[in-house]
Amino acid sequence: MRLSRYFLPTLKEAPSDAQIVSHQLMLRAGMIKQEAAGIYAWLPLGLRVLNRIEQIVREEQERAGAVELLMPTLQLADLWRESGRYDAYGPEMLRITDRHERELLYGPTNEEMITDIFRGFVKSYKALPLNLFHIQWKFRDERRPRFGVMRGREFLMKDAYSFDIDEASARRAYNRMFVAYLNTFARMGLKAVPMRADTGPIGGDLSHEFIVLADTGESQVFCDKQLVEMPAPGADVDWNDLQAIVDGRTSLYAATEEMHDAAQFESQTADGDRLTARGIEVGHIFYFGTKYSAPMKAKVAGPDGQDTEVHMGSYGVGVSRLLGAIIEASHDDAGIIWPDAVAPFDVVVINLRANDPGVCEACEAAVEALEAAGKSVLYDDTDERPGGKFATADLIGIPWQLTIGPKGVAEGVVELKRRASGEKSTLPLDQAMERIG
Amino acid sequence: MRLSRYFLPTLKEAPSDAQIVSHQLMLRAGMIKQEAAGIYAWLPLGLRVLNRIEQIVREEQERAGAVELLMPTLQLADLWRESGRYDAYGPEMLRITDRHERELLYGPTNEEMITDIFRGFVKSYKALPLNLFHIQWKFRDERRPRFGVMRGREFLMKDAYSFDIDEASARRAYNRMFVAYLNTFARMGLKAVPMRADTGPIGGDLSHEFIVLADTGESQVFCDKQLVEMPAPGADVDWNDLQAIVDGRTSLYAATEEMHDAAQFESQTADGDRLTARGIEVGHIFYFGTKYSAPMKAKVAGPDGQDTEVHMGSYGVGVSRLLGAIIEASHDDAGIIWPDAVAPFDVVVINLRANDPGVCEACEAAVEALEAAGKSVLYDDTDERPGGKFATADLIGIPWQLTIGPKGVAEGVVELKRRASGEKSTLPLDQAMERIG
Structure with a gap:
């Protein structure tokens, strides 16, 4: 690409409202332009990086057996009433009324819609396990959008949803995503640590955030130092039995602020190994059993012919946010230092x-x-x-x-x-x- | 891909509300699922075709010198007030209010936003000619969405926008898109005929629709038969001088219903060559001069140092709609017959x-x-x-x-x-x- 025919509007100085280095550098490098609070246009250089990150995420999802589809950005409010989340979600949900006064919303996540797709077609346990993912723009109406693409309102997310006949199988699906995430972030040159996390509005009883350590991280995190340097498992693993790999991580202490237990941190971690740092969440995985399948009646006939509610999990990666996280982790005074795998x-x-x-x-x-x-x-x-x-x-x-x-x-x-x-x-x-x- | 691990929910029969064959076949082949009126989820098989079509469109845009970026789906209402279109657009525009009572809209097209990006960065004629395109989901709140992805509300569109110092240069940009479109549709196995068209809410004085002939087409079209069989110019052309190629088409009669002139059709076309048919619009190109650059003050310094309003055009391809058009043109009683270039x-x-x-x-x-x-x-x-x-x-x-x-x-x-x-x-x-x- 000839620069004279390209569109690379670099800036000498970043606008003063860009507070963190990744936001400043993305603006100065001509990667993004703000179009409204928390809503960005991706200029050609930014789009190239976004596409490369998206492709790494896609490849690692497929390697772990997930199948790609694409759900729309807008959803019917009635679908969210079935799960009870329409009223529960609060002001972060962008609610919309169309010309015929039908209530829509801009999807902040897709548990309800994927459950609707699943129940519309899948009737037998023979189709399981199934993991469906998409990479689509989402909207969360943050009260204070900031830090550029790190806390935007319109953002690109990869979200995968697993369907299994029982909890044991669902936990194997969870482990596959756990390992896929370790590989995904490692390919981008990031050291991302899985940490026990709060399940928040998604729900469920098992959840890990994947956290990149950076001084500008939005939250405090606590972990065993060994986790930071542990190499990713790579593709050459037994995807049907990953428990030992997962246990190798989860047996070491790592928790976000909401889940932190100081006494446990002290007893579980050797004196020199206790790391307290700031972190950026780049992925979040959940196992939530029948939280959506029960109210939405997503059932399959089991081997015994009886209808069973499927066990589900969901698995998110903040694709657009990853650009910010990578720059926070890889820059110097002169600018950005792209890892080879994601360079524009x-x-x-x-x-x-x-x-x-x-x-x-x-x-x-x-x-x-x-x-x-x-x-x-x-x-x-x-x-x-x-x-x-x-x-x-x-x-x-x-x-x-x-x-x-x-x-x-x-x-x-x-x-x-x-x-x-x-x-x-x-x-x-x-x-x-x-x-x- | 093993079918046993894939997600291909085919149907024995299409729902009775699917009126045209492409809609019926896309449902039966497990390519799409309706999530609301005119809003579809793209199931894995459908997404694969959508991606291939998108990639052909992208490659032909880049070959013609256009540079890709990505604008967000949501836009500020104030931007559309600058051009005067916010009130003019009517009920097809989906208007949204966020938690801080700011007025947003789901972009039906992007003339205003791209003009805003342009004026924010480009100050000199030396950066011209410039053509920027993106492939992004749009929303038009059709009163009666129907025919599946052919007349959906949330749809994928490629839209390109050209910026030139004067009308002569802008017409060369128009010609490049004209030829790029001929090549694009030919690569997909389609015979698309450029026809003089009404400019509608985009505006301007020069416009062509690219029409695929099909019995189920939404509008009546009139053209010289020779246009249907004329081969595409291909990539090996002089992209700086395409006037002869364009004239070779536009000198033959071809018009949509709105622009049709029966007397002219008769005088300009030989007796055996007059074709009256139904057609599906798959692309639409516009030259509209300073319609947006004047009110939005998108000016560059010319060679003489004087500020000049840039001349613009815009160029759309209905990417998601193309799946329907291709199926309408290529199927039999047993199902779809994908052209090699777009097959899943x-x-x-x-x-x-x-x-x-x-x-x-x-x-x-x-x-x-x-x-x-x-x-x-x-x-x-x-x-x-x-x-x-x-x-x-x-x-x-x-x-x-x-x-x-x-x-x-x-x-x-x-x-x-x-x-x-x-x-x-x-x-x-x-x-x-x-x-x-």
Whole structure:
């Protein structure tokens, strides 16, 4: 992509109402523009990162056996009356009346709708276990939206819903999502710790939040240090028996503020291992049994022919919020440092003299070679001065910067910089490409 | 994808309120479920087709130089007051009030918001021409939603917006979208005819609808027969000079009912070439000059340093509606016949005896070989009887059916059926794969 034909409106300074670094950097890097309180437009660079994060979430859901569908943003109020949540949900629910005076709402979550889909089609235990997920825009009318996409009102969420014949099977479904989440966040370069959590308006008796530690986190968290450095299980696990992996985490103390028990923290955790920190919630999983299937009559015929209410769980990832969490965890004074797996482009090629035909030719050859090797490339072909180009490249955080100027062309070399380490090398293009990998 | 682990709730009969064949077949094939009047959940099979159509639209937009971003579904009413459309739009606009009594609306289109984004960042003619598009859910509160996804209320639309320094440049932008649309619809196996159209609530003085001819079309259209069979220009065109290609179409008579002029139709079209038919609108493009940039003060400094209001156009494709249009154009008594480019899976492998280890082994080998060759495969590994499996395969319209039973395993052959022609061959797997391509 040529920068001269792209739309990358970077800002010298962030607006003063952006309080946290991820919000400031997303605005400065031309990733988002606020359109109303807590409602953002995703500019091209922001959308590219959002798409990559969404794709990682999707792949790990599918690997864990979940099947994707897509529910609409608007729902009938009557559906929520069946579960009793229409009145219970409070002012965070955006309630809407259409031209025929029918009551709708903008979905803040989808337990009721997926239960309605399930009961409409599934009649036998033979179709179970089933886990259905979608990645769709949600709306929660936060009283004080803030921190950019971290606490927005219109936000992108992945929500999965599992259906099982009994509690034992439902807990296996819960474990699959537990492990899928560990893998998902690890692929994005995040260290996310599962913590016992309050179930809130979703309900149920078993719930974990996945928390990324960051100084700007919205809530206090308490955990055993060992959990932070524990590697993700990876894809090569027995997806039908994950209890040992889950137990390996849940046997160590980790709790959000609402669930914290100081005495237990002290007795369960060795002296040097007690970590008290701020955290950002990036995922939340729930097992809630028949909380929705009972009132909404979602039943299947069991092996004995008897109708049984299905056991359910739900599993959310804050897809748009993850951009903020990743930036909070990965930036420096010059800007964002994208982990390779979620970067908007793999490489930025910087042309130091855009009016020099030889330099342009060398740049275009480099772009072509990189793209042929499967890399996504942003080509800064503008007539901005070099200092400005370097500053933009650092700000937007592309993992590799490949710079070409008249001197390099004369000598047959390029300059390669790794954004994360700042390390620079001057070397021929083919060696630079090997380094990029 | 193993059918036993998938979610494909097919129906024997469509509900009686489904009036047209595409709506009936989408329900029967387990592609959608209605959640409210004109609001649908996309079940896994439907979502796969929606994603493929969306991707074709995206690729052809990018080929024509448009850059993708993503605007939110909800917008501030005040933005629409700036253009004067808030009061003008009427009851099709879904108006919403949030917890702080701020007036919002669910975007039916995005001229105002994109103009706001543009004026916030672009200050110089040097950034032009610029074309920004997004693919996002829209809402229009139709008085009588019907025909399934063809006239839904919540629907997926691609909308692009061009910004140019003057009318001549804006018309070149219009031509690029005109040609991109011809290519887009042709890739989906559709014959879409551009027709002079009314500009309606978008405004402007130049507009074409792209119409797919189908007996169930919602409106009457009139055109020269030659337009129907004219091949798409393809990607290999001079994107800076498309006037001859556009003139080649617009010089022939084609008009929707609102714009039809019977006398002109007669004088401009040879006797055997006059076609009167029903049509489905799948795209609509507009040039409207400064209709939004003037009231919203979207100006750039021109080469002479003077501020100039930008000339704009907008360009819509009904992404979700296209599923209906394609099915209307491509089905038979047994079900849907997906064109290869938009099919939910390339091949369905049908296991005729799911309790026979030898047959299962042969099927799994075929699935693996097909997937290794880059094909997407639905594997019917259920214990349904063969007749039911064939009926489902025909109903859901996968382009190739590859059937394996005990007799074939013994003889080292499979049965390959092309859904569109019904042609069947019995042949070894490697030859079947060659045939599939």
